[in-house]
Amino acid sequence: MPKNIPASLLLVLSATAFMAHAGESIPTLAYPAGDKQLHAIPAPEKDLPTVTAQRWIKVSDEGMQLEGPAFDREGNLLFVEVFGGQVLKADPQGKLSVVVPKNTLGSAGLAIHKDGRLFVAGLGNFKNTGNLTVYQSDGSGKKELIAGNKNYLVDDLVFDSTGGFYFTDFKGTSTEPTGGVYYVPADGQSIVPILPKLAIANGIALAPDGKTLWVTEFASGLLHRVELKDARTIAPFGEAVVYRFNGPSPDSMRVDQDGNLYVAMYSQGRVLVLNPSGLPIGQILIPGREHGHFLRSTSLALKPDTNEVYLVASDGDLGEGSAIFKAQGFAKALKLYSHD
Numbered sequence: 001m002p003k004n005i006p007a008s009l010l011l012v013l014s015a016t017a018f019m020a021h022a023g024e025s026i027p028t029l030a031y032p033a034g035d036k037q038l039h040a041i042p043a044p045e046k047d048l049p050t051v052t053a054q055r056w057i058k059v060s061d062e063g064m065q066l067e068g069p070a071f072d073r074e075g076n077l078l079f080v081e082v083f084g085g086q087v088l089k090a091d092p093q094g095k096l097s098v099v100v101p102k103n104t105l106g107s108a109g110l111a112i113h114k115d116g117r118l119f120v121a122g123l124g125n126f127k128n129t130g131n132l133t134v135y136q137s138d139g140s141g142k143k144e145l146i147a148g149n150k151n152y153l154v155d156d157l158v159f160d161s162t163g164g165f166y167f168t169d170f171k172g173t174s175t176e177p178t179g180g181v182y183y184v185p186a187d188g189q190s191i192v193p194i195l196p197k198l199a200i201a202n203g204i205a206l207a208p209d210g211k212t213l214w215v216t217e218f219a220s221g222l223l224h225r226v227e228l229k230d231a232r233t234i235a236p237f238g239e240a241v242v243y244r245f246n247g248p249s250p251d252s253m254r255v256d257q258d259g260n261l262y263v264a265m266y267s268q269g270r271v272l273v274l275n276p277s278g279l280p281i282g283q284i285l286i287p288g289r290e291h292g293h294f295l296r297s298t299s300l301a302l303k304p305d306t307n308e309v310y311l312v313a314s315d316g317d318l319g320e321g322s323a324i325f326k327a328q329g330f331a332k333a334l335k336l337y338s339h340d
Contacts, residue, residue: 039269039289042246049282053311053325057094064322066312067252068110068121068156069301072137073339077301077324079312080107080120087120087139090324099139105131109156109252109299111165112338119145121154123170130154132167132184145188152191153179156204156252159337162186164231166194166213168201174219175199181215183232192232195224195239203253203263207276208334214261216250223250223263223278242278252299258331262300262309269295271311273330284327286313293320302333 065082087100109121116137130153132146155170163186172178181195199219213226227238259276269289
């Protein structure tokens, strides 16, 4: 190669090279339609059988954080409001009323005893004053079953066939898993640890046979299947993580009579349905989620003797308040202890 190349020639060569590169087609990443937003459905679950729910009732113009829906024997849907602590009721026509007025208990979950009493899980100050409070069906007769000084954050609960119940302890982080699952027998005299060291234990449900316990970890996105030897003991080799959720974050869940598991996906505006093996088989979308609305889908209830699924959700500070939506699930509701 010549050592002395005229500067003018170098300029010509550089310009020619630049023009050649400018004409090249450089591979470029592009967003698939709709996938730029945070509310996109994770790729592994996009092609599942899908239905979009319809709005049943609007609960509030404000973004109240709704939780814990459960049907009573009269067909009323009861649910709680987390930051206000109150228990609300929607009758079969959708008319709203207050059962328990506003308080500082941080109500986060609700289950109904077969005698009609309301068992309300509370997060308290979200640090160390969680509680479980029992009311008569009309909201009277308040009784503290798990006191706020026991260092639990009681988030959700499910009755077994004896009247005892399991609850989740909503503590910890993804790197410091200090939450867990506990059992309280029907006499309410003890609290038995079942599954420790969970990263914000959240949703909990029992399979139709009453021998399989399902638990979600909110902070780590895991689904646990727990085979029970008896109410207080896990069977040998009976615990496994059977699903790892995509994106945020598994919240409360319910089971239908076929054993399918319906998991509310917080920050995703949808419910993911898994079969009794813990594999996804369908999903229910909340209308408006494609525009970022009602992503705070926290919980659901299946209406007795039907396959209707009622979802509670909040729009946060985006202006559409809080509402309850409904859709048809795969199978009819599992008969719960409240209806025995």
